[in-house]
Amino acid sequence: MGEPRARGRFGEYGGRYAPESLVEACREVAEAFREAWADPGFRGALARLLAVHAGRPTPLTPAGRLSEALGVRLYLKREDLTHTGSHKINNVLGQALLAARMGRRRLIAETGAGQHGVATATAAALLGLEATVFMGERDIERQALNVFRMRMLGAEVVPVTTGSRTLKDATSEAMRHWVGATGDSHYCIGSVVGPDPYPWMVRELQRVIGDEARGQCAAELRTGVPDYVVACVGGGSNAAGTFAGFADTPARLVGVEAEGGAGAARGRLGVLHGCRSLFLQDDDGQITQPHSIAAGLDYPGVGPEHAHLRDLGRARYVTVTDDEAVGAAVRLARTEGIVPALESAHALAWVIRAAGDGDLPAGSTVLMTLSGRGDKDVSTLKELL
Known part of the structure; x- marks a missing residue:
């Protein structure tokens, strides 16, 4: 389970099927992560946070x-x-450090069970970043405790009322929002999905x-x-x-x-x-x-x-x-x-x-x-x- 092939491929899967406005943003994330992952200073800072905070x-x-x-x-x-x-905190601490390294001041996230949203809100509070979390209206109802935790940590929780009002629709809405916010925001995807480099990057952070x-x-x-x-x-x-x-x-x-x-x-x-x-x-x-x-x-x-x-x-x-x-x-x-x-x-x-x-x-x-x-x-x- 090493790096994907060219264009972010795992066999016939993967790739970067994103709107033109997000292709360059994804490329910037990929380059920044490869550089950071090869930097002992970045790896050391993440390891310390995982130990003393997580x-x-x-x-x-x-x-x-x-x-x-x-x-x-x-x-x-x-x-x-x-x-x-x-486990969500492992990935989010890494992406939050990367966002700060890239000069981004806000994290955008999607969440279903709320655990990724809570982790995102936690990392944002720790590093002095803003956080906006998209969550399906149905999931907000059944995960009320985590919604309260996110808001207590200072995150904005945005209800998604379209489609099934669950994780799929929250992810779609978060990606749409990122289109207009790539200059100051980092999309902190919570799983090994999405356009390259996210499937590989999230796996490496969860390794x-x-x-x-x-x-x-x-x-x-x-x-x-x-x-x-x-x-x-x-x-x-x-x-x-x-x-x-x-x-x-x-x-x-x-x-x-x-x-x-x-x-x-x-x-x-x-x-x-x-x-x-x-x-x-x-x-x-x-x-x-x-x-x-x-x-x-x-x-x-x-x-x-x-x-x-x-x-x-x-x-x-x-x-x-x-x-x-x-x-x-x-x-x-x-x-x-x-x-x-x-x-x-x-x-x-x-x-x-x-x-x-x-x-x-x-x-x-x-x-x-x-x-x-x-x-x-x-x-x-x-x-x-």
Whole structure:
């Protein structure tokens, strides 16, 4: 999982399908990031912020009681323990530092579950930047706690009332807004989607998950490498970051999507939000509305590198239902004392199901990225349980 080929391609996926007014802005971001990523000073500043502000490294937690019940050895990479409560802070701190280096004074972001918005608002406050976060009206209703957190941190939260009023529409509106604000604003995309260089840049900023986990597994496991590496996938940033640490090992990579938003599992080739990838579409090629109980997975496609990994057979992509995810969240809470985000619960739901039906052989070692904590989903769970 290195740099994409020319024009930001991962196989036949990726690229820079953006309005002419954004092509130059994307080129500037690409050049600035390559320069910054090669600069030890920038890397050192980011590493320090990740340590003293975000709380890295995050622990690798053995799920003892659940492992015993499932007949596998399950380890959780605890991104829920980072500041702001999810993996999103890893990417946002890097992009915020880049924006400041480029002389930009404002961050623009889209958010679904709200975790990326909270992370963006947090980084903006830390570095003295402004933040404008676009969020679907439906997601604002079901993620009210995170909306309050963003506003408390000083961010402007803009409701998006078009389309399905969820993540897809928030992303579209954020990109439209960026067209008229490229001179003073940086678009801080929250996942491995969008025009080049974002899929690659976000993966590199999230690679810290996989690199840390690789070292932790080497110290913890007799084999040094888990048999399976599992993560939830919407656009796919936590999975891309995790997989990057294990792509050159024999570990089997499994991305778990929502049944109603399965871009990698059931999507078709198309273009959306600036990149060519796999998206849910009707017979006329129109993007169809996804559904997931987890707002962060309520996206109709998948990042281009995930589509490429699927084609190569290097990663497998599976789906679970809303009910399975809710059941997994409850089970983790009651066996390990951890309430996961509903996004992360999708990954756990597959582990539980696969251990039960033999898809995960008994005794397998499984590393699962717990991408976020479930505080934001308590209201949703309360209504269902």
